[in-house]
Amino acid sequence: MSDLQVICVGIAVADVMAKPIDDLPDWDHLGTFDHLEHHLGGCAVNTAVDLVRLGVPAAVSACVGRDGAGAFIRHGLAQADVDTTGLVETDEAATSYTFVMIGSDGRRRYLHHVGANAVFADAHVPLGLVARARVLHLGGSLLMPAMDGEPTARLLARARDLGVVTSMDTAHNPNVDARPLVEPCLPHLDVFMPSVEEAQAITGESEPEAMLDAFGDHDFQIVGIKLGPEGCIIRTDQGTKRYPAFPTTVVDGSGAGDAFMAGCLYGVLQGWGIDQTARFANATAAHCIRAIGCSAGVPSADRIVDFLARQAPTA
Numbered sequence: 001m002s003d004l005q006v007i008c009v010g011i012a013v014a015d016v017m018a019k020p021i022d023d024l025p026d027w028d029h030l031g032t033f034d035h036l037e038h039h040l041g042g043c044a045v046n047t048a049v050d051l052v053r054l055g056v057p058a059a060v061s062a063c064v065g066r067d068g069a070g071a072f073i074r075h076g077l078a079q080a081d082v083d084t085t086g087l088v089e090t091d092e093a094a095t096s097y098t099f100v101m102i103g104s105d106g107r108r109r110y111l112h113h114v115g116a117n118a119v120f121a122d123a124h125v126p127l128g129l130v131a132r133a134r135v136l137h138l139g140g141s142l143l144m145p146a147m148d149g150e151p152t153a154r155l156l157a158r159a160r161d162l163g164v165v166t167s168m169d170t171a172h173n174p175n176v177d178a179r180p181l182v183e184p185c186l187p188h189l190d191v192f193m194p195s196v197e198e199a200q201a202i203t204g205e206s207e208p209e210a211m212l213d214a215f216g217d218h219d220f221q222i223v224g225i226k227l228g229p230e231g232c233i234i235r236t237d238q239g240t241k242r243y244p245a246f247p248t249t250v251v252d253g254s255g256a257g258d259a260f261m262a263g264c265l266y267g268v269l270q271g272w273g274i275d276q277t278a279r280f281a282n283a284t285a286a287h288c289i290r291a292i293g294c295s296a297g298v299p300s301a302d303r304i305v306d307f308l309a310r311q312a313p314t315a
Contacts, residue, residue, distance in 0.1 A: 004057050004059055004132045005051070005133060005134050005135065005269055006047075006048070006056060006057075006058045006133055006134065006135040007058070007129055007130055007133040007137070008045070008047045008048040008051070008058060008060050008061070008137045009086070009125055009138050010044030010062060010137075010139035010140035010144065010147075011044055011140030011143050012041075012044060012063070012073050012087070012095070013041035013042035013045070013073075013096040013097065014040075014069035014072055014096070014097050014098070015041030015097075015098050015100055016036065016038055017036070017037045017039055017100045017102060017252065017254065017292050017293060018033045018099070018101055019033060019034070019035045019102035020034065021101035021102065021103060022103050035292070037292055039293040039294060039295075039296070040072075040077065040080070040293075040294065040295065041100075042117070042139070043140035043169055043257075043261075044137070044138075044140055045060055045073065045082075046255045046259070047137055047139045047261050047262050048060045048077070048080075049077070049295040049298075050255075050259050050284065050288070050295050050298045052080055052081050053080075053298045053299065053300065054262060054266050054298065054300065055300060055301050055302075056262075056266060057083070058082055059084070059085060060082055060083070060086060060087055061087070061088075061125045061129065062086070062087055062088075062120060063087075063088050063090055063120035063124060064087065064088075064089055064090075065089065065090060065094040066089045067094055069094070070116070073095065074087060083129075085126065085129055086124075086126050088120075090116050092119050093115045093116045093118060094113070094115045094116065095115055096114055096116055096117045097115060098110055098111065098112045100254055102252050102254070105250065106250035106252055106253045107253065108253055108254055114143060114145075117140070117144050118144070118145050118146065120144055121146040121151055122154055122155040127158060130162060133164055134165060134269060135165045135265055135268065136156070136164050136166050136167070137166075137169070137261065138166075138167065138168040138169065139169050139258065140169070140170075140171045141168055141169070141181070141182070142170050142172075142173040142178055142181060149185075152181075152185050153184040153185045153187075156168070156188035156189060157188045159188075160188055165191070166188055167189070167190060167192070167261070167264075168185060168191070169194065169257065169258070170182065170198040170202070171198070172197050174201070178202045179202055179204070182202045186216060189220060189223075190219075190221040190222070191220070192220060192224075193223070193224050193260070193261060193264060194226070195225070195226045195227075195228070196211075196225050196226065196227050199211040203215070208225045211225055212233070212240065221236075221268070222234060222236060222264070222268070222274065223235050224278075226260055227242075227245075230242075230245060231244040231282055232281070234274055238274070241275075243275075243278040243279060244282075245285070245286065246286040246311065248289060248290060249290060250290075251291055251292060251297075252292045253289050254289075255293070255294025256285045256288050257285070258288075258295075259285045259287070259294075260285040261281070262281075263277075263281035263283065263285065264278075264281040266280060267280050267281065279308055279311075280301075280305075283304045287299055287303075287304065287307070
């Protein structure tokens with residue numbers, strides 16, 4: 001792949017999406033659903049695929065098992081024109097796997113096997129690939145035991161030393177203490193956009209403005225919080241502003257946060273101001289949730305620009 005722009009480092013997952021599942025059967029009873037699809041998943045994979053769909057050359061650095069699910073991920077990334085130079089295989093664990101139960105309203109339940117993501121470490125990330133990129137994006141922090149915390153901070157610091165813009169998106173994991181794993185990374189980040197649930201776990205605060213205060217006065221280019229159906233809130237040196245989500249039909253909410261990050265990084269790469277970047281990120285997420293799967297609904301950047309041209313401007 002020529003002119004690599006973004007290397008997405010983090011989790012890779014084989015997703016099985018089932019819909020509609022509105023109720024779970026009792027033990028020893030059978031439940032049925034109407035629709036089943038197999039998709040690429042995991043924050044790093046999703047963001048890389050979304051970036052390529054937007055028109056940005058991207059690579060993935062992640063770990064999969066030496067199994068059928070790992071082969072499925074490698075093949076799917078190649079089909080999506082994502083650089084797989086940084087994809088490593090292990091015999092220590094099976095490929096990470098998620099069974100996604102999608103309700104009629106697009107809400108989701110997950111059953112997740114961490115698998116090979118548990119052994120993925122900063123030493124697996126090829127620095128030569130990092131040096132070729134303009135942006136290093138960490139996708140899935142808090143779901144990588146060997147990478148989270150100080151190893152991630154080291155990787156981000158190395159990337160910055162190479163002149164690479166750094167970005168991180170956490171995952172919601174109630175089984176870890178998020179604060180000590182995230183705080184060492186903050187001084188080395190240019191872009192940080194956790195979800196509101198993740199930001200609450202990291203800071204202990206309940207209001208988005210207070211969460212942003214708790215992230216401290218680091219040298220962020222963009223720091224904000226994804227607010228789900230309410231859009232996002234972003235703080236720059238010009239102040240703090242909320243950007244509402246665009247109304248859309250929700251088919252499957254999977255991957256919306258990763259699509260938002262892809263849209264945000266697209267704006268950073270274009271050198272756009274924060275208003276244009278935030279609206280583009282919200283619009284990318286809005287398109288994502290119109291289809292089943294984490295990336296199937298994401299179109300080209302030109303189509304999103306056309307969509308934004310038909311929307312009322314943000315106040």
